[in-house]
Amino acid sequence: MTAIKHALQRDIFTPNDERLLGIVNVCKAGKKKKNCFLCATVTTERPVQVKVVKVKKSDKGDFYKRQQTWELRDLTQVDAKDASKENPEFDLHFEKVYRWLASSTAEKNSFISCIWKLNQRYLRKKVEFVNVSSQLLEESVPSGESQSVAGGDEDALDDYQELSTREEQDIEGMMEMCEYAISNAEAFAEKLFKELQVLDGANIQSIMASEKQVNILMQLLDEALAEVDTIEGKLSSYEEMLQSVKEQMDQISQSNRLIQISNTNNGKLLDEIQFLVNYMDLSKGHIRALQDGDLTSPKGIEACINASEALLQCMNVALRPGHDKLVSVKQQQQLFAELRDTFARRLTNHLNNVFVHQGHDQSSTLSQHTAELTLPKHSPLHRDLLRYAKLMEWLKNTHKEKYEGLSRTYVDYMSRLYEREIKDFFEVAKIKMAGTSKEAKGKFATLPRKESALKQETESLHGSSGKLTGSTSSLNKLTVQGSNSRRSQSSSLLDMGNMSASDLDVADRTKFDKIFEQVLSELEPLCLTEQDFISKFFKLQQHQTVMPPLAQPETEEPDGSAPSKMPPQAEHRHSLSSEKDMVRLMMNKIFQSIETELNSLIALGDKIDSFHSLYMLVKMSHHVWTAENVDPASFLSTTLGNVLVTVKRNFDKCISSQIRQMEEVKISKKSKVGILPFVTGFEEFAELAETIFRNAERRGDLDKAYVKLIRAVFVNVEKVANESQKTPRDVVLMENFHHIFSTLSRLKISCLDAERREAKHKYTDHLQSYVINSLGQPLEKLNHFFEGVEARVAQGVREEEVSYHLAFNKQELRKVIKEYPGKEVKKGLDNLYKKVDKHLCEEESLLQVVWHSMQDEFIRQYKHFEDLIGRCYPGSGITMEFTIQDMLEYFSSIAQSH
Numbered sequence: 084m085t086a087i088k089h090a091l092q093r094d095i096f097t098p099n100d101e102r103l104l105g106i107v108n109v110c111k112a113g114k115k116k117k118n119c120f121l122c123a124t125v126t127t128e129r130p131v132q133v134k135v136v137k138v139k140k141s142d143k144g145d146f147y148k149r150q151q152t153w154e155l156r157d158l159t160q161v162d163a164k165d166a167s168k169e170n171p172e173f174d175l176h177f178e179k180v181y182r183w184l185a186s187s188t189a190e191k192n193s194f195i196s197c198i199w200k201l202n203q204r205y206l207r208k209k210v211e212f213v214n215v216s217s218q219l220l221e222e223s224v225p226s227g228e229s230q231s232v233a234g235g236d237e238d239a240l241d242d243y244q245e246l247s248t249r250e251e252q253d254i255e256g257m258m259e260m261c262e263y264a265i266s267n268a269e270a271f272a273e274k275l276f277k278e279l280q281v282l283d284g285a286n287i288q289s290i291m292a293s294e295k296q297v298n299i300l301m302q303l304l305d306e307a308l309a310e311v312d313t314i315e316g317k318l319s320s321y322e323e324m325l326q327s328v329k330e331q332m333d334q335i336s337q338s339n340r341l342i343q344i345s346n347t348n349n350g351k352l353l354d355e356i357q358f359l360v361n362y363m364d365l366s367k368g369h370i371r372a373l374q375d376g377d378l379t380s381p382k383g384i385e386a387c388i389n390a391s392e393a394l395l396q397c398m399n400v401a402l403r404p405g406h407d408k409l410v411s412v413k414q415q416q417q418l419f420a421e422l423r424d425t426f427a428r429r430l431t432n433h434l435n436n437v438f439v440h441q442g443h444d445q446s447s448t449l450s451q452h453t454a455e456l457t458l459p460k461h462s463p464l465h466r467d468l469l470r471y472a473k474l475m476e477w478l479k480n481t482h483k484e485k486y487e488g489l490s491r492t493y494v495d496y497m498s499r500l501y502e503r504e505i506k507d508f509f510e511v512a513k514i515k516m517a518g519t520s521k522e523a524k525g526k527f528a529t530l531p532r533k534e535s536a537l538k539q540e541t542e543s544l545h546g547s548s549g550k551l552t553g554s555t556s557s558l559n560k561l562t563v564q565g566s567n568s569r570r571s572q573s574s575s576l577l578d579m580g581n582m583s584a585s586d587l588d589v590a591d592r593t594k595f596d597k598i599f600e601q602v603l604s605e606l607e608p609l610c611l612t613e614q615d616f617i618s619k620f621f622k623l624q625q626h627q628t629v630m631p632p633l634a635q636p637e638t639e640e641p642d643g644s645a646p647s648k649m650p651p652q653a654e655h656r657h658s659l660s661s662e663k664d665m666v667r668l669m670m671n672k673i674f675q676s677i678e679t680e681l682n683s684l685i686a687l688g689d690k691i692d693s694f695h696s697l698y699m700l701v702k703m704s705h706h707v708w709t710a711e712n713v714d715p716a717s718f719l720s721t722t723l724g725n726v727l728v729t730v731k732r733n734f735d736k737c738i739s740s741q742i743r744q745m746e747e748v749k750i751s752k753k754s755k756v757g758i759l760p761f762v763t764g765f766e767e768f769a770e771l772a773e774t775i776f777r778n779a780e781r782r783g784d785l786d787k788a789y790v791k792l793i794r795a796v797f798v799n800v801e802k803v804a805n806e807s808q809k810t811p812r813d814v815v816l817m818e819n820f821h822h823i824f825s826t827l828s829r830l831k832i833s834c835l836d837a838e839r840r841e842a843k844h845k846y847t848d849h850l851q852s853y854v855i856n857s858l859g860q861p862l863e864k865l866n867h868f869f870e871g872v873e874a875r876v877a878q879g880v881r882e883e884e885v886s887y888h889l890a891f892n893k894q895e896l897r898k899v900i901k902e903y904p905g906k907e908v909k910k911g912l913d914n915l916y917k918k919v920d921k922h923l924c925e926e927e928s929l930l931q932v933v934w935h936s937m938q939d940e941f942i943r944q945y946k947h948f949e950d951l952i953g954r955c956y957p958g959s960g961i962t963m964e965f966t967i968q969d970m971l972e973y974f975s976s977i978a979q980s981h
Contacts, residue, residue, distance in 0.1 A: 084108070084190075091122065091138060091147060100127045101134075105197030108186040112172055119150065121183065123197050125205070133201050135175070153177050156206055161195055163214040192219055355403070362400045363415050365422075369393050373426040378433045384470050387426070391477040394422055398481075427482040430474055434489055437468065438496050456515060456598065458508050458605045465616040476622045490621055490669070497613075497673045509680040512602050513687055516595060592771070595688060596698040602684065603706045603723075610674060610719040617669055623662040663716065670718035681726045689733045693740060694768070696733040697775045697785075703727045704781040731784065738788045741768070742795040750803055756810040757924030759803055762819050765796050766826045773830055786834040793838045796823065813853035814922045818929060820846040854936045857915060862908070862944070868899045869951055876955075885955040893959050896952070905965040909977070912941075916977050938974045942967060 084106070092103045105123035110116045119139040126132045133155035138147050153175075160176035169188040173195065175181045185191035195212070196219055202210050212220065261271050369390035376390065377383025398419050406412050479486045617623065688695040707727050710720035745761040769789070776785045800823075804815035820842045827839035868891070875885050885891050916934065923929055945967060952961055 087120070091120065095136075095138060095147060095149060096122075096124055101125065102127060104201065105194050107183075107190045107194035109183040112182040112184045116184075118186075120147075121194065123155075123194065123201060125201070131205055133205050135198075155198070155201060156208060158198075158202075158208075158210055160211040160213060161198060161215065163191070163195060163212070163216075166214045166216045192216075195219065355406075358403075359406070359409075359412065363397055363412065365393060365397055365419070370422065373422045378430065378471075381470070384474075387430075388473045388477075391426060391474060394419060394426070395477060395481060398423065423481055427478060427485050430471075430478060431485045431489060434468075434471060434475075435492060437471075438493060456508070456511050456601050456605070458609050459504055461609075461612070461616075465612070465620075468620055469616070472620050472622070475620060479622060494669050494672050498675065501673055502676045505674070505676050505680055508605070509602075509684055512598060512684060515598050516684070516688055516691065589771075592692065592694065592698065595692070595695055596702070596775075599684075599688065599695075599699055600702050602681075603702060606677065606681075607706060607710070607719060610670070610677075610722075611713070611717075613673065614666060614670055614718060617666055621669075623666050667716070667718050667721070674718065674722070678722050678725055681722075682729055685726070685730060685733065689737075693733075693737040694771060696730060696737045697772055699730045700727075700734045700781060700784065701775050701779045703730045704779065708780050734784065734788070738791055741792060745795050745799045748799065748803065750807065752808050755922065755924060756803065756807050756815045757818065758822050759800060759815075759819055761799065762796060762822055765792055766822070768792065769826060769830055769832065773832070789832060789835055790838075793823075793835055797838070797841075810922055811853065811856075813849040813856070817846055817849040817853060818924060820849065821929060850933065850936060854933065854940050857919065857937065862903055862911070864899050865903055865948065866944075868896065869948055872951055872955055882954045883957060886959070891955075893956055893961060896956065896961055900961065900964055903964060905969050908965055908970070912974065913977050913980075934974065938971070941970060941974075945970065 088103060088106050091106070096103050101124040103122055103124055107121050108118060109121055110118050117139075119137055122136045122138055124134050124136055126134075135153045135155060135158070136149055137151040139150045140146075141148050157177050158175060160174075162174035162176070164170045164172045164174070171185040171188050171191055173183055173185065173191055175183065185194070195215060198210075199212060199215075199220055202208055257275075258271075261274060368386075372383075372386040372390035373394060376387040378387060398416075402412070475486070475489070478489070685699055688699060703723060703726060707720065707723045710717060710723055714720060741761070741764065748759065748761060750756055750759075772785055772789075776782055779785075800816065800819045804812045804819075807815050824839060824842040824846055827835050827842065832839075872885055872891055875888065875891065876882055880888075886893055886896075889895075915937070919933055919937075923933065945963065948963065952959075
């Protein structure tokens with residue numbers, strides 16, 4: 084068992100840093116005996132892990148391998164089966180019960196004892212040992228002899244060391260010298276014990292033989308001790324001498340340390356004084372600039388800027404701990420605070436005066452812009468104020484209340500100034516816009532030139548809600564003249580075919596387009612310049628900050644009550660706004676009248692002519708697109724976007740109004756229809772729209788309007804044709820669809836290609852239908868005769884037998900043919916030409932087209948009649964009284980004579 088234990092330690096456990104402490108040869112109880120070993124091991128590294136390992140001999144060789152491993156802490160019970168009798172069986176309870184049969188009871192008891200010791204030493208876990216002899220467990224109890232045994236085992240566990248290679252070789256050599264070492268271990272141990280006694284005796288004899296040498300050694304030791312005592316005495320005397328020197332050196336060292344501490348403190352004090360002098364000292368020049376500096380001259384402003392920056396730097400110095408308790412520092416801080424308040428008050432008063440003076444200068448220049456469609460330029464005001472931009476930034480960082488007050492003052496002043504300028508500007512624009520109507524021009528030429536009169540008249544022009552009427556009447560027919568006579572709402576589209584003779588011609592609309600473009604072109608740089616100035620002057624473009632609420636100036640209520648204040652919730656909401664949002668809020672307050680005035684101008688233009696919405700949609704879309712490219716969130720972009728919605732709504736109303744008026748069109752029962760008014764109206768609309776929307780950004784809106792309008796035109800042309808009494812239905816459809824086809828082909832509108840093809844198809848179908856229906860009248864009897872012939876053939880009568888029927892014999896045929904000699908045919912064709920001429924209108928010039936189609940159809944019928952004569956009356960020699968050449972001459976002479 085010892086050799087096996089040694090082999091297992093070497094081959095299996097040493098490579099895994101484990102020590103083998105207990106082993107038992109077992110097999111599973113009740114099964115076929117397959118021997119294996121249960122080994123109790125501990126790891127050599129801390130913390131120690133205790134394991135139970137099942138080792139089995141390999142089937143392929145003579146070496147052993149690990150088969151299964153359990154942690155000892157997972158063991159719950161050890162059952163030895165019988166404590167009084169020898170029984171090799173025992174159970175180990177891990178996650179399940181393992182039943183084993185040991186090779187001998189002694190090995191079983193030894194292994195259980197080892198498990199108990201390991202549990203007591205390393206785990207202290209309550210493992211239940213059942214049916215185990217108390218004597219077996221008492222061997223390891225720490226008392227008397229048992230203590231020594233247990234202690235010896237534990238020491239052996241701790242002091243156990245693996246044999247070295249040299250030791251293994253010596254043991255193997257010794258065992259080879261004694262052949263019975265393995266077979267009789269007790270005899271081998273007895274032999275080794277005897278040899279050890281012999282060696283101990285030899286050692287004792289050797290020691291006793293060297294007694295003389297020991298005595299000599301003891302004498303030398305005594306002499307050495309005496310010499311040591313002598314040296315110790317000398318060292319004590321030296322120590323007493325050096326003690327006084329040490330005290331003196333300690334005093335000198337203490338003195339030097341105090342001197343060094345004093346020097347260090349002086350250096351630190353000097354540094355603190357220099358720090359305060361360097362960073363908290365403001366020059367007299369800066370103090371004079373802050374107290375009495377000139378805020379009007381460039382040099383004075385520059386000196387104030389430098390002084391304010393130096394003051395801000397001194398006030399923002401990061402003081403070290405304790406500085407704030409110094410009296411001089413407190414005095415200096417008080418001086419800085421007084422200078423800050425003084426300069427902030429001077430700066431605020433001066434900028435307020437600058438606002439007032441600049442406002443007076445600007446107001447004096449308003450008169451020169453009254454008669455012109457231009458806005459005053461504020462670049463001089465901005466240029467003068469931008470000199471104070473750095474001072475405004477200083478005021479923002481030091482005196483937030485005064486900064487907020489200045490911003491509110493500026494916004495309030497500029498809002499009133501811009502409101503006057505914009506209002507006057509739009510009054511001029513409305514007068515010029517109203518002047519696009521010739522009648523309005525004549526009316527306004529007699530109006531007083533006073534500004535109040537102009538204002539009153541233009542207010543009357545756009546005072547209504549701006550509903551879209553679609554009327555193209557002149558301005559005096561709206562409100563200027565004040566009369567009650569108005570053109571009906573449906574007159575616009577009925578008169579669109581005569582727009583060249585109306586007051587609102589292309590030149591008027593072009594002039595309106597230029598006026599509207601000039602208005603937008605004046606507003607755009609005005610807003611962008613003002614927004615750029617606000618960002619630079621108030622320093623609002625750099626970073627996020629808490630901005631002041633743009634509250635209304637505090638004024639007393641009409642009842643004398645206290646001025647209203649912004650609620651705390653609104654102030655908190657504004658305080659969280661970004662600087663970019665504040666720029667937009669300031670712009671909204673300053674230019675609060677722009678959107679209202681633009682909407683009023685748009686309503687006026689739409690009232691004058693609903694087609695103006697096309698011009699306004701294109702221009703407004705372009706300016707919105709331009710503004711969004713610069714800054715999508717800017718005031719200009721947002722405002723123009725809102726106005727664009729109104730313009731688009733007016734455009735949609737214009738389209739809806741035209742469609743509604745198409746549906747309301749009534750035709751005269753006494754005159755021919757001709758080209759319908761809304762057809763020519765669509766033509767004018769399309770021509771105008773294509774001119775306006777060339778290269779426009781919102782082409783999609785026009786395409787959608789085209790589709791709605793053309794479908795309405797198609798539907799209402801069919802409706803009017805069905806209701807027509809004077810003009811044949813086919814003529815109405817033919818002429819109007821031909822006009823629509825010509826218009827779409829000429830304008831080449833891509834989104835209406837399908838409608839163009841449909842119009843051509845309808846025109847062709849109704850032309851053919853009209854020609855066929857008309858040609859049945861000149862040769863009416865001949866048509867009826869051959870229709871009867873075709874009916875007999877269709878009933879199954881052979882063609883050559885038709886002539887034997889009484890009603891269709893050769894004599895009847897000759898009689899019918901004689902009724903239509905050449906003169907009669909020409910006379911009938913001449914009457915037909917006159918009738919067609921009465922049906923067709925002159926505007927479309929389709930008479931020759933229709934006449935040529937009738938000629939082709941007449942020739943086709945003539946050939947058809949000759950073919951029927953040849954097939955149904957063969958060999959009869961019957962022919963028509965006229966030839967094809969005669970017919971061509973008839974048609975040509977009739978056309979030339981008319």
